[in-house]
Amino acid sequence: MSNKYITQKIKEKFSKVAHLYPSKRALLIPLLSEIQKEHDGWLSRNAIREVAQFLELSEADVYGVVSFYDLLHDRYVGKHRIRVCTNISCMLRGADELIKALEEELKVKAGEVTPDGTFSFVGFECLGACEVAPMAMIDDHYYGNLTPKKLIDIVRSLK
Amino acid sequence: MNYEPVLLRNIGKKLYKVADYVKEGGYSGLEKALQMKPEEITEEVKKANLRGRGGAGFPAGVKWSFVPKDIYPKYLVCNADESEPGTFKDRVLIEEDPHLLIEGCAISSYAIGANTCYIYIRGEYTKQADILEDAIADAYKEGIIGSKVMDSNFSLDIVVHRGAGAYICGEETGLLESLEGKRGQPRVKPPFPAVVGAFGKPTVINNVETLCCVPFIVSRGAEWFRSIGIDEKNCGPKLYAISGHVEKPGVYEFPMGITFEKLLEEAGGIWQGRKLKAFIPGGASAPVMTADDIGIPMSFDHLAKAGSMLGSAAVIVIDDNTCMVKVAKTIAHFFNHESCGQCTPCREGTNWLEYIIDKVLSGKATEKDIDLLTGVCNQIEGNCLCALGDAAAMSVRSIAIKFKEEFMKYVKKLTLVRE
Numbered sequence A: 001m002s003n004k005y006i007t008q009k010i011k012e013k014f015s016k017v018a019h020l021y022p023s024k025r026a027l028l029i030p031l032l033s034e035i036q037k038e039h040d041g042w043l044s045r046n047a048i049r050e051v052a053q054f055l056e057l058s059e060a061d062v063y064g065v066v067s068f069y070d071l072l073h074d075r076y077v078g079k080h081r082i083r084v085c086t087n088i089s090c091m092l093r094g095a096d097e098l099i100k101a102l103e104e105e106l107k108v109k110a111g112e113v114t115p116d117g118t119f120s121f122v123g124f125e126c127l128g129a130c131e132v133a134p135m136a137m138i139d140d141h142y143y144g145n146l147t148p149k150k151l152i153d154i155v156r157s158l159k
Numbered sequence B: 001m002n003y004e005p006v007l008l009r010n011i012g013k014k015l016y017k018v019a020d021y022v023k024e025g026g027y028s029g030l031e032k033a034l035q036m037k038p039e040e041i042t043e044e045v046k047k048a049n050l051r052g053r054g055g056a057g058f059p060a061g062v063k064w065s066f067v068p069k070d071i072y073p074k075y076l077v078c079n080a081d082e083s084e085p086g087t088f089k090d091r092v093l094i095e096e097d098p099h100l101l102i103e104g105c106a107i108s109s110y111a112i113g114a115n116t117c118y119i120y121i122r123g124e125y126t127k128q129a130d131i132l133e134d135a136i137a138d139a140y141k142e143g144i145i146g147s148k149v150m151d152s153n154f155s156l157d158i159v160v161h162r163g164a165g166a167y168i169c170g171e172e173t174g175l176l177e178s179l180e181g182k183r184g185q186p187r188v189k190p191p192f193p194a195v196v197g198a199f200g201k202p203t204v205i206n207n208v209e210t211l212c213c214v215p216f217i218v219s220r221g222a223e224w225f226r227s228i229g230i231d232e233k234n235c236g237p238k239l240y241a242i243s244g245h246v247e248k249p250g251v252y253e254f255p256m257g258i259t260f261e262k263l264l265e266e267a268g269g270i271w272q273g274r275k276l277k278a279f280i281p282g283g284a285s286a287p288v289m290t291a292d293d294i295g296i297p298m299s300f301d302h303l304a305k306a307g308s309m310l311g312s313a314a315v316i317v318i319d320d321n322t323c324m325v326k327v328a329k330t331i332a333h334f335f336n337h338e339s340c341g342q343c344t345p346c347r348e349g350t351n352w353l354e355y356i357i358d359k360v361l362s363g364k365a366t367e368k369d370i371d372l373l374t375g376v377c378n379q380i381e382g383n384c385l386c387a388l389g390d391a392a393a394m395s396v397r398s399i400a401i402k403f404k405e406e407f408m409k410y411v412k413k414l415t416l417v418r419e
Helices: A008-018 A024-038 A045-055 A059-068 A088-092 A095-106 A148-158 B018-023 B028-035 B038-047 B060-065 B089-096 B098-112 B126-141 B172-179 B208-220 B222-227 B260-266 B300-305 B324-338 B344-361 B367-380 B388-402 B404-418
Strands: A080-085 A119-124 A136-138 A141-143 B075-080 B116-121 B157-162 B203-207 B237-244 B250-255 B276-280 B314-319
Touching (some): A024 A045, A024 A059, A080 A095, A080 A148, A088 A095, A088 B237, A088 B314, A088 B324, A095 A119, A136 A148, A141 A148, B018 B126, B028 B208, B038 B098, B038 B208, B038 B222, B060 B098, B060 B203, B075 B208, B089 B098, B089 B208, B098 B126, B098 B203, B098 B208, B116 B126, B116 B172, B172 B203, B203 B208, B208 B222, B208 B237, B237 B260, B250 B260, B260 B276, B260 B314, B276 B324, B324 B344, B324 B388, B324 B404, B344 B367, B344 B388, B344 B404, B367 B388, B388 B404
Parallel strands (some): A080 A119, B075 B116, B075 B203, B116 B157, B237 B314
Antiparallel strands (some): A080 A136, A136 A141, B276 B314
């Protein structure tokens, strides 16, 4: 079997920590996250199949894990994923306006990908940065003390 | 308030290298611990009345003593999944003082006899996980951890394990499932993790802040720890994460049991010169308190006695311009989204909570719906495997009862339209 997803690079990375876990399966979530990072931010059916075979699990089992976690995606979610915290502390400081501004700027609803495939945004649960509320996570980065204008400026700079 | 911080003493110093941390007195707790017998450390932590800072407030030393002596291997798991809405103290600890956590993990592993420690960190904290991994790599290089911890016969591996976004993985057994590569659905207890935990082996799970207290207990003693705080059962330095409608949101360290009033003052008071309407003392899971409760000491037992909880000490402050029905909606939505779906009362109940509150907000509800709301809360509570459902029920119910008149305003509007 040729490995398209579990590349030599990924194998090497995981071989360094594999001996610290008594089960192979413990690598599943870090492995899925790593593959997703290398493949446009989502996990295709083929990727899931390859991981399942590699860890000797059923595809359904792996899919069950993918569907459980908010940071794992079984479909394309855009080049940049915008997660706006909408939980209490951010809600109290204007998260709703951020969502509204994104709807207007990107002309899509929460969860949808823009037609050019560049962005998608979602309201997200607490990201643990309430001292800079309202805030958002774009890809791997946190942006705090946002206003609608600040957020849209950041989004435009990413295009 | 005149208080010398302990846990936050290295804030802003950027002690990412072992050498820098040692210069500030770091790893002296571990050095001392390695001269002690493991049981002596557990005894000291017990004497200190160190209670779990993750939310439950269970005495850490007692938890450690549940680990059976004759089963190997054992594991220490550090819970860095910090997902309780309003909580960001562990993030700050990891960012600002990663070696303090490593030291706490090393001492605690030695005390319980674990040679592997997993730090389960939420997937969103990528920067923090990187900081921690770099600090761990340096600790290996400098012989702080590894096959000979500080030249002793104790060996320890520390692994950073990244989650992938699920609140429920902060629950001890949900975390263990996730660590094992599964959906993070909590397990039936007993057996408790101390006996059957990660990979079927005895496991202690402690919060980041809890573990960060350990080096100080070892180096300064249980008595010193107990002398800080409001009383002997509610003691030690405590981090409070304050957010919402305050002038200076942030993480503050004070002796356990500082009053809410004092805390609010330290955080600059209510923003924009407004008045206090309500506050949530311990994250979204904690029942809401009103402006009348302003003098309450922020400790495990004082808040429990008042019908709420300290939880993770995530203090969310709400001003008098806020609609409490909207606050209830946000909380209900959160628990509905994060319910793992395993237990029917929680899976269906949290959905109902959000549905009914939406109905109230849309002006279509009657007073009966508000009774239904508290009724659903009563049916969720106590009927699930873990505390998520209970938290949703207690929190939403507290708002529906304490701020019923705000719910009624939406209901009355409908009556007017009908007339």
